[in-house]
Amino acid sequence: MDFVNAVVQGTLLGGLYALFAAGLSLIFGVMRLVNIAHGDLIVLAAYLGLTTTVALGVHPLVALVVVVPAMAGIGYVLQRCVLNHTLGDDILPPLLVTFGLSVIIQNALLEGYSADPQKMDAGALETASVALGPLSLGVLPLLTFAIAVAVIAGLQWTFYRTPLGRAFRATSDNQDIAQLMGLNKRHVFGLAMALALAVTAVAGILLGIRTSFDPSVGGGRLIFGFEAVIIGGLGNLWGTLVGGVILGVAQTVGATINPGWQLLAGHIAFLVILAVRPNGLFPRISA
Amino acid sequence: MPDAILKLSKLNAFYGDFQALYDVDLNVNEGEVLAIIGANGAGKTTLLRSISGLIGNDPAQVTFRGTSIGAERPDVVARMGLAMVPEGRQLFPSLSVEENLMIGGRVNRKGPWTLRKVYDLFPILEERKAQASTSLSGGQQQMVAIGRALMSNPELIMFDEISLGLAPVIIRDIYAALPGIVGGGMSAVIVEQDITKALAVSSRVYCLQEGRVSLEGKSGAVSRDDIARAYFGVE
Amino acid sequence: MSTDIRISRTSSAARVAAILGALIVVILIAAPWWAGRADMRLMGEIFLYLALASLWNLLAGYAGLVSVGQQAYVGFGGYMLFALTIFAGLPPLVAIALAGVLGALISIPVAALIFRLRGAYFAIGTWVMAEVFRLSFAQVSSLGGGSGTSLPTDIVRSMADGRSAREALSYWLALGAALVVVTAVYLLLRSRKGLALTAIRDNELASASLGIDIWRTKFLVYVVTSGLTAVVGALIFLQKLRISPDAAFSVNDWTAFVIFIVVIGGIGTIEGPIIGTIVFFLLRETLADLGTIYLMVLGLVAIVVMLKAPQGVWGFIRHRFDLQLFPLGYRVERSKDT
Numbered sequence: 001m002d003f004v005n006a007v008v009q010g011t012l013l014g015g016l017y018a019l020f021a022a023g024l025s026l027i028f029g030v031m032r033l034v035n036i037a038h039g040d041l042i043v044l045a046a047y048l049g050l051t052t053t054v055a056l057g058v059h060p061l062v063a064l065v066v067v068v069p070a071m072a073g074i075g076y077v078l079q080r081c082v083l084n085h086t087l088g089d090d091i092l093p094p095l096l097v098t099f100g101l102s103v104i105i106q107n108a109l110l111e112g113y114s115a116d117p118q119k120m121d122a123g124a125l126e127t128a129s130v131a132l133g134p135l136s137l138g139v140l141p142l143l144t145f146a147i148a149v150a151v152i153a154g155l156q157w158t159f160y161r162t163p164l165g166r167a168f169r170a171t172s173d174n175q176d177i178a179q180l181m182g183l184n185k186r187h188v189f190g191l192a193m194a195l196a197l198a199v200t201a202v203a204g205i206l207l208g209i210r211t212s213f214d215p216s217v218g219g220g221r222l223i224f225g226f227e228a229v230i231i232g233g234l235g236n237l238w239g240t241l242v243g244g245v246i247l248g249v250a251q252t253v254g255a256t257i258n259p260g261w262q263l264l265a266g267h268i269a270f271l272v273i274l275a276v277r278p279n280g281l282f283p284r285i286s287a
Numbered sequence: 288m289p290d291a292i293l294k295l296s297k298l299n300a301f302y303g304d305f306q307a308l309y310d311v312d313l314n315v316n317e318g319e320v321l322a323i324i325g326a327n328g329a330g331k332t333t334l335l336r337s338i339s340g341l342i343g344n345d346p347a348q349v350t351f352r353g354t355s356i357g358a359e360r361p362d363v364v365a366r367m368g369l370a371m372v373p374e375g376r377q378l379f380p381s382l383s384v385e386e387n388l389m390i391g392g393r394v395n396r397k398g399p400w401t402l403r404k405v406y407d408l409f410p411i412l413e414e415r416k417a418q419a420s421t422s423l424s425g426g427q428q429q430m431v432a433i434g435r436a437l438m439s440n441p442e443l444i445m446f447d448e449i450s451l452g453l454a455p456v457i458i459r460d461i462y463a464a465l466p467g468i469v470g471g472g473m474s475a476v477i478v479e480q481d482i483t484k485a486l487a488v489s490s491r492v493y494c495l496q497e498g499r500v501s502l503e504g505k506s507g508a509v510s511r512d513d514i515a516r517a518y519f520g521v522e
Numbered sequence: 523m524s525t526d527i528r529i530s531r532t533s534s535a536a537r538v539a540a541i542l543g544a545l546i547v548v549i550l551i552a553a554p555w556w557a558g559r560a561d562m563r564l565m566g567e568i569f570l571y572l573a574l575a576s577l578w579n580l581l582a583g584y585a586g587l588v589s590v591g592q593q594a595y596v597g598f599g600g601y602m603l604f605a606l607t608i609f610a611g612l613p614p615l616v617a618i619a620l621a622g623v624l625g626a627l628i629s630i631p632v633a634a635l636i637f638r639l640r641g642a643y644f645a646i647g648t649w650v651m652a653e654v655f656r657l658s659f660a661q662v663s664s665l666g667g668g669s670g671t672s673l674p675t676d677i678v679r680s681m682a683d684g685r686s687a688r689e690a691l692s693y694w695l696a697l698g699a700a701l702v703v704v705t706a707v708y709l710l711l712r713s714r715k716g717l718a719l720t721a722i723r724d725n726e727l728a729s730a731s732l733g734i735d736i737w738r739t740k741f742l743v744y745v746v747t748s749g750l751t752a753v754v755g756a757l758i759f760l761q762k763l764r765i766s767p768d769a770a771f772s773v774n775d776w777t778a779f780v781i782f783i784v785v786i787g788g789i790g791t792i793e794g795p796i797i798g799t800i801v802f803f804l805l806r807e808t809l810a811d812l813g814t815i816y817l818m819v820l821g822l823v824a825i826v827v828m829l830k831a832p833q834g835v836w837g838f839i840r841h842r843f844d845l846q847l848f849p850l851g852y853r854v855e856r857s858k859d860t
Contacts, residue, residue, distance in 0.1 A: 034645075082829070091588065095642050096824060097824075097825050099778070101821070103824075104825075107818045108814075166389065170390050173382070174379060180362075180371050181365065181393050182362045182395075183390075219773060223649060223650055226643070264654065267657070268654075274635055274639070274647070275638075
């Protein structure tokens with residue numbers, strides 16, 4: 001029963017990891033950029049949520065109304081002012097610039113909020129649970145998983161059924177010809193980053209409700225998101241959800257065996273998949 | 288007196304340190320079909336890329352209806368009414384046939400060309416509209432590329448080597464459709480290596496040789512000898 | 523009139539630099555006699571960072587393998603030093619050398635796994651491996667588990683008699699490491715293997731078509747670099763006398779700072795890491811009081827350099843003045859005749 005419970009909890013945890021990963025996957029799909037500061041942006045969103053809930057006295061989920069547009073705006077500006085200038089054939093500039101960004105964000109948060117762990121208070125939501133047979137499922141994890149599915153479905157719909165999505169796919173295919181179609185590629189990339197950070201904002205708020213966070217946890221979130229993407233396969237958002245679930249289950253099962261093994265179990269699952277299926281389980285594009 | 292819709296004045300183009308075009312002067316008159324011929328590497332594609340904005344030049348080197356566009360971004364140039372059918376088709380692999388056509392229409396310019404009209408011109412595309420664009424044959428891909436350019440209702444459409452890599456019978460069919468495409472006041476520039484085809488459909492012709500204009504004249508009036516000399520640069 | 527063409531591998535600037543460099547090295551070796559304790563510690567730290575930076579530069583700037591996980595080997599080397607001296611009773615100097623060998627050995631299975639990833643995904647993969655190392659060593663209770671352990675005093679004492687002798691030894695080891703690494707990198711790049719590396723860096727596809735075995739060359743560079751990084755790691759924690767998983771495998775200390783050094787100094791050049799280390803320590807000594815602000819400034823400088831002057835300080839100087847202090851290329855010189 002412990003084991004089954006662990007699998008269920010791990011699956012729901014996977015939803016959160018899929019949210020960490022979705023933004024990462026989107027950006028890589030559109031502009032082949034891997035943002036090392038991605039995890040720190042998730043943490044930034046959590047802190048913005050914290051400040052919003054404190055300043056406006058609202059529930060963290062309500063804070064989404066403020067944080068999502070704010071992060072989207074930050075994403076657009078970041079892309080147009082900084083990241084667009086790193087795009088090209090060389091992998092070093094985007095890597096090193098986003099690395100520098102990561103250090104700046106972490107230390108800015110340290111300056112602004114101190115290193116003390118923080119947590120957002122979601123009230124009854126945090127402890128509420130529903131019974132499913134012999135199992136007890138937390139409402140928050142269920143909600144997180146549902147939101148993850150909704151977000152991924154939304155992103156898929158955006159990509160494959162809207163003009164914006166067509167613009168993303170065309171620009172990612174062939175920047176030159178896309179421009180001949182009247183697409184301003186700098187603007188398109190800016191919108192892609194805005195969308196990615198909007199998703200990241202959701203991930204950050206849910207993270208901040210679920211556990212305590214401090215400025216240094218960004219790296220860990222990036223790694224979880226990255227592992228979910230690689231396990232699931234590049235270029236496939238639903239695959240990323242599966243990847244997140246596998247990672248979550250590996251972690252919770254590992255924790256059941258020995259609490260200190262939680263993170264290690266996740267990494268080992270990732271390495272096993274990397275060894276056996278280097279392109280992930282459902283790849284659509286190659287790195 | 289025909290009006291020049293597009294003027295190139297002393298156009299110079301570089302790839303890094305390498306100069307590909309030297310002081311090119313060229314006019315495209317309203318409503319005409321202009322052919323540009325030349326050997327591989329003569330600078331024909333560079334010319335089109337300069338016009339479309341993919342290569343940046345000095346503003347005054349390229350004027351369209353009196354406006355200097357030499358330094359404009361490609362998407363700005365596209366919105367002004369210049370469309371290109373690129374060399375090698377270059378369809379978007381992630382988009383279906385219909386989506387490729389739709390993205391051509393993104394510029395939202397008014398005009399007769401709609402999805403319906405493109406399908407009427409190339410019925411086979413309607414049959415395959417949901418397929419991945421790159422799963423089509425070469426000739427069909429060329430139709431998609433042409434349709435995609437038409438969807439923007441351009442005033443000037445540029446064809447870059449549309450016969451490249453296609454079977455002769457397909458080439459013949461596409462060129463047969465050309466008058467229907469370029470009717471209604473649209474101006475066209477056709478870049479071709481196939482001189483016969485180029486002369487047959489155009490009213491005027493320029494020849495490029497190693498980045499310079501080596502010949503300019505009426506398509507019906509230039510002699511084979513003139514062309515051979517201009518093409519190969521032999522005196 | 524005839525002009526003879528001479529092919530030379532050096533230039534007058536390089537010759538001058540070599541003489542100056544030799545002088546500086548002699549002065550540095552003599553430091554225990556003219557420098558104070560604090561200065562020697564600082565210089566030792568500088569030398570070790572220079573070694574780390576040169577190694578990372580070889581990996582990223584030449585082999586094109588951008589790793590943000592080299593802290594795995596720094597920590598591994600440190601832990602091997604502690605384990606081999608405490609459990610196997612080996613003398614520290616032997617332990618340090620052995621740590622390097624073990625570091626190289628363990629990098630083989632690591633490479634086998636992460637070489638399946640490319641580009642930025644490779645980079646994050648190296649970070650994951652470093653995390654695996656960190657979490658694994660945190661499980662080893664005999665080495666202090668999550669809180670770490672100290673190097674027993676009798677082991678420290680066994681290195682040399684008297685504190686000043688030990689400090690001198692520590693200093694010379696650090697200086698030696700820096701000299702060995704920089705010299706090794708220089709000799710490698712001057713050799714045929716090095717030419718292959720530069721070719722790979724400039725154009726992988728072209729060099730592959732020339733028959734250069736890309737995979738094997740990169741693999742070799744990764745293994746050698748990791749082994750040497752482990753040696754430096756052992757030296758670092760020999761100086762610190764205490765080790766813990768968080769300190770040993772710190773991304774900030776052993777990767778972020780190293781990357782900034784290389785980027786600011788000039789990636790893909792031998793002189794770059796030297797300049798970068800000097801700039802880094804200058805910044806640190808003047809700004810460190812500002813704590814987080816200092817780190818933000820560092821990040822900002824790295825971003826600006828990457829966007830505006832991606833060749834770094836040395837790259838800029840080299841381009842502007844056509845200078846090369848470590849003679850690597852081939853120069854065609856005219857020797858004028860009448």
